Amino acid sequence: MQRAALFGGGGGDAQMAAGDLGELLVPYMPTIRVPKSGDRVYKTECAFSYDSPDSEGGLYVCMSTFLGFGREHVERHYRKTGQCVYMHLKRHVIEKVPGASGGALPKRRNAKLFLDLEANGDLSSDDFEYEDEAKLVIFPDHYEISLPNIEELPALVTIACDALLSAKSPYRKQDPDSWEEELQASKHAKTLVQLDNGVRIPPSGWKCSKCDLRENLWLNLTDGSVLCGKWFFDGTGGNGHALEHYKEMGYPLAVKLGTITPDGADVYSFDEEEPVLDPHIAKHLAHFGIDMLQMQVTENGLTDNDIKPRVSEWEVIQEAGVKLKPMYGPGYTGMKNLGNSCYLNAVMQAIFSIPEFQRAYVGSLPRIFDYSPLDPTQDFNTQMAKLGHGLLSGQYSKPPMKSELIEQVMKEEHKPQHNGISPRMFKAFISKGHPEFSSNRQQDAQEFFLHLINLVERNPVGSENPSDVFRFLVEERTQCCQSRKVRYTERVDYIMQLPVAMEAATNKDELIAYELKRREAEAARRAPPELVRAKIPFSACLQAFSEPNNVDDFWSSALQAKSAGVKTSRFASFPEYLVVQIKKFTFGLDWVPKKLDVSIEMPDILDVSHLRAMGLQPGEEELPDVAPPIIIPDDPKALDIDESAVMQLAEMGFPLEACRKAVYYTGNLGAELAFNWIIAHMEEPDFAEPLAISAFGGVASTGAAGLGAVGLDNQPPEEMVAIIVSMGFQRNVAIQALKATNNNLERALEWIFSHPEPEEESEPALDMMAMENNVNANILAVTGSEEARIKDGPGRYELFGFISHMGTSTMSGHYVCHLKKEGRWVIYNDLRVCASERPPKDLGYIYFYHRIPS
Numbered sequence: 001m002q003r004a005a006l007f008g009g010g011g012g013d014a015q016m017a018a019g020d021l022g023e024l025l026v027p028y029m030p031t032i033r034v035p036k037s038g039d040r041v042y043k044t045e046c047a048f049s050y051d052s053p054d055s056e057g058g059l060y061v062c063m064s065t066f067l068g069f070g071r072e073h074v075e076r077h078y079r080k081t082g083q084c085v086y087m088h089l090k091r092h093v094i095e096k097v098p099g100a101s102g103g104a105l106p107k108r109r110n111a112k113l114f115l116d117l118e119a120n121g122d123l124s125s126d127d128f129e130y131e132d133e134a135k136l137v138i139f140p141d142h143y144e145i146s147l148p149n150i151e152e153l154p155a156l157v158t159i160a161c162d163a164l165l166s167a168k169s170p171y172r173k174q175d176p177d178s179w180e181e182e183l184q185a186s187k188h189a190k191t192l193v194q195l196d197n198g199v200r201i202p203p204s205g206w207k208c209s210k211c212d213l214r215e216n217l218w219l220n221l222t223d224g225s226v227l228c229g230k231w232f233f234d235g236t237g238g239n240g241h242a243l244e245h246y247k248e249m250g251y252p253l254a255v256k257l258g259t260i261t262p263d264g265a266d267v268y269s270f271d272e273e274e275p276v277l278d279p280h281i282a283k284h285l286a287h288f289g290i291d292m293l294q295m296q297v298t299e300n301g302l303t304d305n306d307i308k309p310r311v312s313e314w315e316v317i318q319e320a321g322v323k324l325k326p327m328y329g330p331g332y333t334g335m336k337n338l339g340n341s342c343y344l345n346a347v348m349q350a351i352f353s354i355p356e357f358q359r360a361y362v363g364s365l366p367r368i369f370d371y372s373p374l375d376p377t378q379d380f381n382t383q384m385a386k387l388g389h390g391l392l393s394g395q396y397s398k399p400p401m402k403s404e405l406i407e408q409v410m411k412e413e414h415k416p417q418h419n420g421i422s423p424r425m426f427k428a429f430i431s432k433g434h435p436e437f438s439s440n441r442q443q444d445a446q447e448f449f450l451h452l453i454n455l456v457e458r459n460p461v462g463s464e465n466p467s468d469v470f471r472f473l474v475e476e477r478t479q480c481c482q483s484r485k486v487r488y489t490e491r492v493d494y495i496m497q498l499p500v501a502m503e504a505a506t507n508k509d510e511l512i513a514y515e516l517k518r519r520e521a522e523a524a525r526r527a528p529p530e531l532v533r534a535k536i537p538f539s540a541c542l543q544a545f546s547e548p549n550n551v552d553d554f555w556s557s558a559l560q561a562k563s564a565g566v567k568t569s570r571f572a573s574f575p576e577y578l579v580v581q582i583k584k585f586t587f588g589l590d591w592v593p594k595k596l597d598v599s600i601e602m603p604d605i606l607d608v609s610h611l612r613a614m615g616l617q618p619g620e621e622e623l624p625d626v627a628p629p630i631i632i633p634d635d636p637k638a639l640d641i642d643e644s645a646v647m648q649l650a651e652m653g654f655p656l657e658a659c660r661k662a663v664y665y666t667g668n669l670g671a672e673l674a675f676n677w678i679i680a681h682m683e684e685p686d687f688a689e690p691l692a693i694s695a696f697g698g699v700a701s702t703g704a705a706g707l708g709a710v711g712l713d714n715q716p717p718e719e720m721v722a723i724i725v726s727m728g729f730q731r732n733v734a735i736q737a738l739k740a741t742n743n744n745l746e747r748a749l750e751w752i753f754s755h756p757e758p759e760e761e762s763e764p765a766l767d768m769m770a771m772e773n774n775v776n777a778n779i780l781a782v783t784g785s786e787e788a789r790i791k792d793g794p795g796r797y798e799l800f801g802f803i804s805h806m807g808t809s810t811m812s813g814h815y816v817c818h819l820k821k822e823g824r825w826v827i828y829n830d831l832r833v834c835a836s837e838r839p840p841k842d843l844g845y846i847y848f849y850h851r852i853p854s
Contacts, residue, residue, distance in 0.1 A: 442813060548566040570614070595808055
């Protein structure tokens with residue numbers, strides 16, 4: 001046994017018999033547990049920092065709670081819990097003797113110790129190898145017992161150690177659609193043979209070489225064959241020719257066409273019978289003439305990889321083709337993309353560039369850590385403080401040493417620096433119970449921002465809530481066009497949503513010419529013409545925001561009847577930080593979600609003072625505060641109901657009133673849809689009661705309800721459900737989509753299109769969405785305490801950051817963040833943090849402004 005020289009303590013060598021080791025461990029045996037199937041073992045990441053077995057001090061795993069701690073935090077856990085026995089895990093990177101490896105993979109000692117330890121990009125390097133080391137450490141004297149030590153350790157301790165070392169990652173789930181399910185690198189990736197047969201894959205016009213299918217196509221990475229898949233690959237149809245080709249030729253890897261982006265692609269291994277990672281995918285695609293940097297996901301399989309350099313948004317936003325200088329130190333730490341988690345990375349980089357969040361979490365870090373629960377992985381404030389410290393401390397963003405820079409120039413590679421952080425624990429907690437953010441699908445950064453604000457609101461960290469810097473009051477003025485009377489209401493909001501005024505484009509002639517050329521090229525299956533992007537003046541977007549909007553199905557309390565109504569929104573207060581979202585995502589005429597590829601010159605200095613609310617004006621008369629009546633029509637003809645469909649259903653034996661409701665709520669679209677409504681509602685207590693609707697058609701048009709607020713029963717409006725059902729979707733899908741999007745019909749349809757295979761959500765997941773609706777819909781009622789949290793001030797702002805999206809819709813693509821720090825712009829592209837040379841301020845999606853002091 002050795003006495004460790006850790007933490008500055010002394011050391012010495014001593015030999016101890018097996019009986020002495022057993023006797024030493026006897027007092028601690030009750031605290032040593034064997035991990036069970038339900039236990040999460042955190043052996044790759046510290047609960048309070050981003051230290052890992054790769055770090056200089058290694059990682060200490062508690063043998064009772066199975067939580068991991070870095071060297072700076074293990075003493076805190078020992079003092080707080082009294083737990084004395086920890087397993088110390090350490091990975092050593094050692095330079096190989098030249099010529100010793102012969103090009104083989106790095107050798108590992110005790111390879112089984114870190115089955116789930118994340119490998120870095122140099123894992124297959126021929127110049128370095130890894131040696132993994134494990135010890136038991138007993139506090140407070142830091143006694144070390146090297147492992148494996150089966151002969152000398154008590155049986156229980158040996159079993160516990162072996163179970164801990166063999167435990168799977170805590171981020172794995174049985175659900176294959178969960179983001180925590182990590183894909184493994186294919187065993188064929190490094191040694192894949194590619195035939196030099198001259199095959200080049202065109203940018204469009206793909207079809208299966210054995211049939212006429214143009215969807216669900218897979219490119220074999222050995223011979224370049226383009227063949228169709230089968231339904232079990234990704235849920236879409238096919239004739240299985242890709243699998244037949246593998247059985248005939250034995251070529252193991254294929255990539256799905258249409259999924260190739262600068263961040264990777266969907267790769268399937270026929271031999272391993274599962275989706276896999278291909279670390280060399282860029283090289284394998286280049287063999288067939290495919291440049292990943294110019295590829296982007298499209299709904300129909302077509303790509304834009306023939307667009308000229310620095311025109312496509314992928315290249316412009318990521319500043320491709322420009323040599324960017326890497327940035328290191330505090331505030332310049334990158335974040336690993338966990339698989340479509342770039343939306344989280346971009347938002348959190350922006351959040352922790354704000355001093356109020358830095359003070360709330362990083363400035364209060366010792367207090368937060370000291371008062372964290374026994375399981376800090378399940379505490380929001382602890383995880384926020386951990387992430388903030390990881391980004392701002394500079395501990396995980398260190399430049400290479402001078403000698404390593406020289407080596408890098410000479411050998412074009414360098415010893416791993418382990419820079420950047422992997423926010424797995426943070427994502428696992430912050431997305432817990434949320435059906436969208438817990439998946440591995442791409443998400444809307446704006447929705448995640450509001451989700452984060454909701455969690456900050458529900459988990460106060462001190463006397464002041466840091467999210468208050470985003471809060472502002474919106475005054476909504478609704479006017480009855482016939483009586484001219486008005487109603488003023490106020491609500492809390494966190495984000496200003498600017499519409500895109502496409503009609504104000506300054507290059508309409510160029511756009512028309514481009515569209516004609518694009519259609520001609522598509523029809524002739526030629527490469528598309530050089531992209532022409534609509535140029536929209538920012539002033540036009542601001543003007544569109546300030547103009548009155550028609551209120552659908554407005555019920556006037558002055559007239560006690562339906563009437564035309566208009567609504568305008570103004571700032572009742574201006575926040576300290578103004579977040580502006582450009583509403584780029586919309587629907588085409590075919591209801592397919594799409595993104596407006598536009599250029600808007602966002603101002604560095606933004607003045608919205610003229611949008612200050614003025615309140616009730618002299619001469620204005622308020623609408624009476626009267627709720628619309630509930631009408632039960634005596635005359636069946638009072639409602640527009642297809643009586644023939646009603647009779648068809650009644651002849652099946654259903655109650656007449658239930659049939660009438662079914663036909664009404666499905667929009668008179670036939671007996672079949674109405675029948676589905678009956679099956680879904682027949683267990684409800686009022687199933688056979690007469691149809692009761694509000695005087696204005698059941699859709700509220702004033703107050704919170706008119707904005708899509710969730711009712712007290714947390715059920716979406718039946719009319720919205722009926723509209724979606726009438727389009728051919730199942731009722732449960734419609735309800736789930738409306739709940740997920742807070743009864744926003746347009747977003748609900750986009751949600752459905754992005755979820756072709758709806759999940760059966762658990763009650764906690766739906767409850768989580770319901771709890772968030774108030775924040776995500778931005779319609780919080782204003783109370784006295786709410787007003788006290790408003791930080792009003794001048795309406796002049798300066799731009800300090802923006803988040804950009806690349807891709808065709810929120811369900812795909814990539815996010816990048818640009819922030820202005822120390823007088824210059826910096827690009828945060830996941831792990832890559834560099835000085836920006838050409839910040840694409842005109843292509844942003846979410847902009848962050850800070851108030852200019854008066």
